[in-house]
Amino acid sequence: MQRRANPPTRSAAAAATPLIAKTAGRTNAAATPLTEKTASRANATGTKNNTPASRSAANIAPATTTIRTGQATRSTSRSRQTPTATLRGRPPTSQATRASTTQTQLAEAIEKLRKKEDELGVANWTVAELRQKLAEAEELSEARLKKNIELESVVRHLHDENVNLKGKIRVQLRFRPLAKDEMLTNQLAIHTDNSITWQLAGRKEPKCAAFQHIFKDSDTQLDVFDQVKDLIASVVHGYNVAIFAYGQTGSGKTHTMRGSVQQPGIIPNAFQMLFDMKNALQDIGYEISYSASFVEVYNEAIYDLLAPNRTKLTMSDHVREQFIRMPIDEMQAINDFLRKADAKRTTAATKHNEESSRSHAICLLFVNSSNKFSGEFGMERDKK
Numbered sequence: 001m002q003r004r005a006n007p008p009t010r011s012a013a014a015a016a017t018p019l020i021a022k023t024a025g026r027t028n029a030a031a032t033p034l035t036e037k038t039a040s041r042a043n044a045t046g047t048k049n050n051t052p053a054s055r056s057a058a059n060i061a062p063a064t065t066t067i068r069t070g071q072a073t074r075s076t077s078r079s080r081q082t083p084t085a086t087l088r089g090r091p092p093t094s095q096a097t098r099a100s101t102t103q104t105q106l107a108e109a110i111e112k113l114r115k116k117e118d119e120l121g122v123a124n125w126t127v128a129e130l131r132q133k134l135a136e137a138e139e140l141s142e143a144r145l146k147k148n149i150e151l152e153s154v155v156r157h158l159h160d161e162n163v164n165l166k167g168k169i170r171v172q173l174r175f176r177p178l179a180k181d182e183m184l185t186n187q188l189a190i191h192t193d194n195s196i197t198w199q200l201a202g203r204k205e206p207k208c209a210a211f212q213h214i215f216k217d218s219d220t221q222l223d224v225f226d227q228v229k230d231l232i233a234s235v236v237h238g239y240n241v242a243i244f245a246y247g248q249t250g251s252g253k254t255h256t257m258r259g260s261v262q263q264p265g266i267i268p269n270a271f272q273m274l275f276d277m278k279n280a281l282q283d284i285g286y287e288i289s290y291s292a293s294f295v296e297v298y299n300e301a302i303y304d305l306l307a308p309n310r311t312k313l314t315m316s317d318h319v320r321e322q323f324i325r326m327p328i329d330e331m332q333a334i335n336d337f338l339r340k341a342d343a344k345r346t347t348a349a350t351k352h353n354e355e356s357s358r359s360h361a362i363c364l365l366f367v368n369s370s371n372k373f374s375g376e377f378g379m380e381r382d383k384k
């Protein structure tokens with residue numbers, strides 16, 4: 001790499017030398033013809049004073065005098081007659097002063113040029129150094145990129161192993177706050193983080209069940225999402241994942257999966273996470289795109305919630321191919337997508353739920369990903 005202390009010598013000197021030579025040349029070129037011109041004018045006007053020895057002096061003073069003489073040829077004769085006429089011409093001392101001023105100006109100009117040349121030399125060197133630095137930075141960023149892709153791959157595999165260890169099938173239980181009428185009943189359940197014991201009225205023996213995790217009624221939507229988000233990451237890694245809520249009417253399935261604007265559920269939180277992942281992974285060459293479908297199963301028939309009109313789709317192995325897929329390329333698209341689907345859902349009041357969704361709703365998310373650097377391709381996956 002070029003260091004500031006050394007390289008300028010070469011480039012600055014190399015750049016400076018010709019310029020100085022050029023400058024000197026220019027100085028001569030500028031200076032000499034000027035005097036020559038003046039001298040030739042002097043000749044042209046018939047001045048006798050053109051011997052080489054006298055030339056340098058004649059270069060300036062007599063030449064100028066000649067101009068004046070030329071101007072005052074008529075007065076030359078007069079000058080012979082009257083001494084005062086000679087005084088009308090420019091005195092030789094003034095010519096010398098002008099010559100010396102010109103010389104000083106030339107010297108200053110040369111000095112300025114030399115300085116400019118030095119600056120140019122430094123500038124050239126700076127550009128060279130910057131190029132070098134850029135090349136080094138590019139090399140470094142390529143190496144870092146490669147390292148980051150490798151690290152991401154390790155993290156991904158560790159993550160997927162961890163997901164497998166946690167269990168490919170997980171059953172978790174969520175308590176929701178009791179409704180008013182439920183508070184009046186005597187049924188009581190006691191639970192820990194993963195087991196529950198309850199006593200049914202009229203039964204002697206308590207019942208007991210174990211789950212991978214049990215959420216308290218005070219647990220928030222984010223507490224629930226925390227328990228499933230590793231599965232969402234697996235979708236981006238190319239795994240098929242299904243998360244579903246099961247329970248009687250009014251038990252909190254819609255609240256858990258869809259939620260509300262104030263308390264978003266698993267679906268909107270998953271979208272948010274997928275967008276965060278997309279942004280983070282694109283720095284290391286991943287190109288990820290999402291699309292989604294939303295359908296409901298009602299009375300043994302399937303309805304596409306994104307379709308403009310409610311059309312019944314026939315159940316078949318390939319029915320999925322008929323679903324409308326909406327590209328989800330920004331957060332706003334998610335809101336539009338969910339709003340559209342919500343508007344088409346079939347609801348009716350039940351004893352336990354004023355807005356009971358009388359169907360099974362299925363949100364399908366499709367992920368397409370590839371890595372332009374590593375050439376690694378994720379297969380299209382979907383989450384239901």
Ligand SMILES: Nc1ncnc2c1ncn2[C@@H]1O[C@H](COP(=O)(O)OP(=O)(O)OP(=O)(O)O)[C@@H](O)[C@H]1O
Nearest residue numbers: 176177248249250251252253254255256353356357
């Ligand atoms: N964890 C919770 N915290 C607060 N409110 C909840 C919770 N779970 C459910 N609810 C409320 O209970 C009511 C019923 O919930 P939800 O609609 O989610 O039930 P559901 O299982 O989807 O019912 P259905 O099968 O009839 O559609 C809703 O008003 C919902 O806001």
